Amino acid sequence: MPGIDKIIKGILHFRRFDRPFMVEEFLRVKADPQPSSVFFTCMDSRVLASRFTTSHVGDNFFIRNAGNLIPNAKHFSYESVTTEPGALELGCIINNIKHVVVCGHSDCKAMNALYGLRHDCHHQVGTPLQMWLKKHGQPTVSKFEKLEAGNNYSGPLTFQGETEKSNFDAYIDPENKFSMADKFSQVNCLQQLQNIASYDFLREKLHRNDVRLHAMWFDIYTGNCFMFSRERKMFVEITEDNYAHLIKDAHSDLH
Ligand SMILES: [Zn+2]
Numbered sequence: 001m002p003g004i005d006k007i008i009k010g011i012l013h014f015r016r017f018d019r020p021f022m023v024e025e026f027l028r029v030k031a032d033p034q035p036s037s038v039f040f041t042c043m044d045s046r047v048l049a050s051r052f053t054t055s056h057v058g059d060n061f062f063i064r065n066a067g068n069l070i071p072n073a074k075h076f077s078y079e080s081v082t083t084e085p086g087a088l089e090l091g092c093i094i095n096n097i098k099h100v101v102v103c104g105h106s107d108c109k110a111m112n113a114l115y116g117l118r119h120d121c122h123h124q125v126g127t128p129l130q131m132w133l134k135k136h137g138q139p140t141v142s143k144f145e146k147l148e149a150g151n152n153y154s155g156p157l158t159f160q161g162e163t164e165k166s167n168f169d170a171y172i173d174p175e176n177k178f179s180m181a182d183k184f185s186q187v188n189c190l191q192q193l194q195n196i197a198s199y200d201f202l203r204e205k206l207h208r209n210d211v212r213l214h215a216m217w218f219d220i221y222t223g224n225c226f227m228f229s230r231e232r233k234m235f236v237e238i239t240e241d242n243y244a245h246l247i248k249d250a251h252s253d254l255h
Pocket residue numbers: 042043044066067068105107108109110111
């Protein structure tokens with residue numbers, strides 16, 4: 001039965017079966033957690049990033065919103081500040097975390113909505129969700145238009161990574177396995193790296209390779225998680241076979 005009853009029963013289950021192990025983890029980590037990443041993903045109820053990354057206490061900072069969008073720094077002001085740059089500061093500056101992940105997913109309701117609104121983004125009106133998507137999804141829409149103008153939607157598209165010099169090309173869904181809205185979601189995921197790099201307070205760390213930006217994409221129908229490989233210029237499924245390549249690619253010098 002969904003609803004608050006399910007949440008309360010879930011906490012009872014947690015108290016009985018999982019809490020003892022989590023308390024052990026709390027005691028082990030104590031006041032010195034060393035998280036691996038600041039991990040942005042969607043608020044969708046099917047995207048349990050802490051589960052599919054096998055995360056434990058102290059492992060990652062998770063930030064979830066509608067469509068895993070990170071507002072560009074040009075929108076930053078006292079009146080318009082959002083939690084995402086604050087989370088980057090808390091993670092990468094105050095806690096010295098070196099990896100930022102943006103993880104999109106298939107059948108994303110927020111991305112599906114933005115895909116439907118993509119010809120209406122210049123009208124700065126709408127519901128809260130529509131305005132969030134229009135305002136912060138505009139760079140994604142522009143990038144997708146380039147994909148539409150190209151050959152068979154596959155690209156390549158050029159995205160910016162950590163610095164102005166770390167541009168990379170991306171072929172979107174070259175095997176044509178996913179829907180148009182899912183291709184759009186993958187473009188959105190890659191576009192967020194440039195949005196993250198737009199913040200001045202991260203500039204020095206990004207230039208020194210002290211903060212690295214990664215894109216992932218989770219298929220909610222198969223449970224497969226993909227990571228963008230700059231060497232292969234595409235999302236590559238995270239498997240035992242691809243593991244070594246993806247680790248090497250994620251650590252390779254950018255500049
Ligand atoms: Zn979503």
